[in-house]
Amino acid sequence: xxxxxxxxxxxxxxxxxxxxxxxxxxxxxxxxxxxxxxxxxxxxxxxxxxxxxxxxxxxxxxxxxxxxxxxxxxxxxxxxxxxxxxxxxxxxxxxxxxx
Amino acid sequence: xxxxxxxxxxxxxxxxxxxxxxxxxxxxxxxxxxxxxxxxxxxxxxxxxxxxxxxxxxxxxxxxxxxxxxxxxxxxxxxxxxxxxxxxxxxxxxxxxxxxxxxxxxxxxxxxxxxxxxxxxxxxxxxxxxxxxxxxxxxxxxxxxxxxxxxxxxxxxxxxxxxxxxxxxxxxxxxxxxxxxxxxxxxxxxxxxxxxxxxxxxxxxxxxxxxxxxxxxxxxxxxxxxxxxxxxxxxxxxxxxxxxxxxxxxxxxxxxxxxxxxxxxxxxxxxxxxxxxxxxxxxxxxxxxxxxxxxxxxxxxxxxxxxxxxxxxxxxxxxxxxxxxxxxxxxxxxxxxxxxxxxxxxxxxxxxxxxxxxxxxxxxxxxxxxxxxxxxxxxxxxxxxxxxxxxxxxxxxxxxxxxxxxxxxxxxxxxxxxxxxxxxxxxxxxxxxxxxxxxxxxxxxxxxxxxxxxxxxxxxxxxxxxx
Numbered sequence: 001x002x003x004x005x006x007x008x009x010x011x012x013x014x015x016x017x018x019x020x021x022x023x024x025x026x027x028x029x030x031x032x033x034x035x036x037x038x039x040x041x042x043x044x045x046x047x048x049x050x051x052x053x054x055x056x057x058x059x060x061x062x063x064x065x066x067x068x069x070x071x072x073x074x075x076x077x078x079x080x081x082x083x084x085x086x087x088x089x090x091x092x093x094x095x096x097x098x099x
Numbered sequence: 100x101x102x103x104x105x106x107x108x109x110x111x112x113x114x115x116x117x118x119x120x121x122x123x124x125x126x127x128x129x130x131x132x133x134x135x136x137x138x139x140x141x142x143x144x145x146x147x148x149x150x151x152x153x154x155x156x157x158x159x160x161x162x163x164x165x166x167x168x169x170x171x172x173x174x175x176x177x178x179x180x181x182x183x184x185x186x187x188x189x190x191x192x193x194x195x196x197x198x199x200x201x202x203x204x205x206x207x208x209x210x211x212x213x214x215x216x217x218x219x220x221x222x223x224x225x226x227x228x229x230x231x232x233x234x235x236x237x238x239x240x241x242x243x244x245x246x247x248x249x250x251x252x253x254x255x256x257x258x259x260x261x262x263x264x265x266x267x268x269x270x271x272x273x274x275x276x277x278x279x280x281x282x283x284x285x286x287x288x289x290x291x292x293x294x295x296x297x298x299x300x301x302x303x304x305x306x307x308x309x310x311x312x313x314x315x316x317x318x319x320x321x322x323x324x325x326x327x328x329x330x331x332x333x334x335x336x337x338x339x340x341x342x343x344x345x346x347x348x349x350x351x352x353x354x355x356x357x358x359x360x361x362x363x364x365x366x367x368x369x370x371x372x373x374x375x376x377x378x379x380x381x382x383x384x385x386x387x388x389x390x391x392x393x394x395x396x397x398x399x400x401x402x403x404x405x406x407x408x409x410x411x412x413x414x415x416x417x418x419x420x421x422x423x424x425x426x427x428x429x430x431x432x433x434x435x436x437x438x439x440x441x442x443x444x445x446x447x448x449x450x451x452x453x454x455x456x457x458x459x460x461x462x463x464x465x466x467x468x469x470x471x472x473x474x475x476x477x478x479x480x481x482x483x484x485x486x487x488x489x490x491x492x493x494x495x496x497x498x499x500x501x502x503x504x505x506x507x508x509x510x511x512x513x514x515x516x517x518x519x520x521x522x523x524x525x526x527x528x529x530x531x532x533x534x535x536x537x538x539x540x541x542x543x544x545x546x547x548x549x550x551x552x553x554x555x556x557x558x559x560x561x562x563x564x565x566x
Contacts, residue, residue: 012440
């Protein structure tokens with residue numbers, strides 16, 4: 001059984017930087033519980049000694065020369081073009097450590 | 100001459116002969132969009148500027164310029180970045196995002212002369228199989244008012260089906276091109292993983308995201324795939340495999356051994372099953388060999404996908420912080436929040452072995468199952484959706500019920516095999532599709548066999564009555 005607790009939902013939302021309203025916590029708790037009850041069926045697969053597949057291309061490493069590609073380079077103005085708050089050519093963010 | 104009865108192939112010929120102009124073509128589509136799209140809601144952004152670009156394309160043609168898609172207007176799913184044109188991914192998180200660069204698919208289409216008539220609606224971020232999870236108005240099925248188009252490429256499919264553009268792009272992470280194509284009586288292509296660059300498309304699940312097409316005919320899909328496919332240094336998972344002239348290859352004779360997995364018919368609607376069987380009989384009568392096969396791990400494909408996809412979603416959507424672009428995370432809709440949390444839980448300490456790692460191992464077994472079957476067949480065939488189009492709101496209340504729409508399409512995303520949905524006979528007045536899955540980089544086989552169905556049934560001649 002994969003019944004999720006309220007505390008687990010809050011924990012997961014905090015890990016994912018999502019702030020949930022009180023009413024959302026219960027809604028997602030019951031929905032996630034139902035989904036994980038279904039997903040739990042994967043435990044029945046006999047996977048001992050089976051390697052994991054992260055991707056299907058078979059490509060392992062891909063190297064390129066360490067040179068600047070000017071065709072994909074953004075100017076400072078372009079890079080900042082979508083930011084809500086900038087300051088002297090920088091992205092402006094909220095302070096992390098408080099005052 | 101009625102433009103909406105022309106195929107892309109005919110349009111290209113008429114443009115070349117100078118019998119129609121790109122300007123007329125764009126004007127025709129824009130007029131239809133103005134008249135009908137307030138009800139269909141297939142576009143998030145319509146580009147009137149396309150008319151100016153069409154004039155330029157027409158004058159280029161007069162000067163003798165030859166490009167494969169010169170002056171052809173495309174709908175672009177709104178999760179493909181388009182330089183200078185708003186790209187929302189159908190989420191208010193990106194309501195004002197103006198990309199500084201083009202996705203590779205868009206760049207290649209433009210290089211081939213294609214024009215962008217607009218950006219199409221979708222389930223926000225690609226999360227959905229119905230087109231209902233959008234912040235820009237739910238798309239209506241052009242064949243059935245009040246019914247879903249399928250998703251997530253809801254707008255691209257509805258726009259192509261409604262003759263609002265000549266073709267459209269779509270991303271397919273778990274069935275997002277094949278599903279809405281099936282519900283909108285058009286052709287939906289998911290190429291092999293690595294066949295088409297993912298660069299510049301807002302990432303959903305990076306290991307299963309495939310960029311493909313929504314078109315009215317099989318030929319269109321094959322022809323355009325040759326334009327957008329191929330290695331891209333900007334996407335390290337794109338593969339350096341030669342790109343054939345798919346449209347030309349399609350005309351070569353080919354009699355396929357088609358595997359029909361019994362698991363693809365477990366629990367599906369009997370009327371859908373009946374229409375799929377009719378399509379199989381057509382193929383048999385055309386000389387293809389039908390072989391019953393079994394792919395037991397298909398029953399685990401959806402739960403494996405649920406874990407892998409949401410885990411990757413949670414990582415990919417972590418970048419949306421409202422600092423460099425877009426708005427804050429509080430604006431995410433319920434579906435994005437749900438998937439982020441399922442993924443975060445699957446990856447979190449204490450649960451990663453049970454969910455994420457177990458799913459990755461299961462994925463290995465599923466791939467092995469498919470490879471075993473592909474040792475003795477050339478293609479795998481079955482339905483696309485387990486049921487016919489449903490009413491808006493009918494499945495929304497129960498997310499699990501909605502997710503199970505994907506059971507027949509997610510296997511090819513997990514294995515990386517190419518898949519296509521080709522229109523077959525309607526079920527009680529609702530469009531439905533036939534799915535073909537091929538070995539890696541064997542798209543030509545799907546086109547050839549898909550064409551056999553298309554030529555027999557000619558479903559592209561059935562047009563929606565818009566309102």
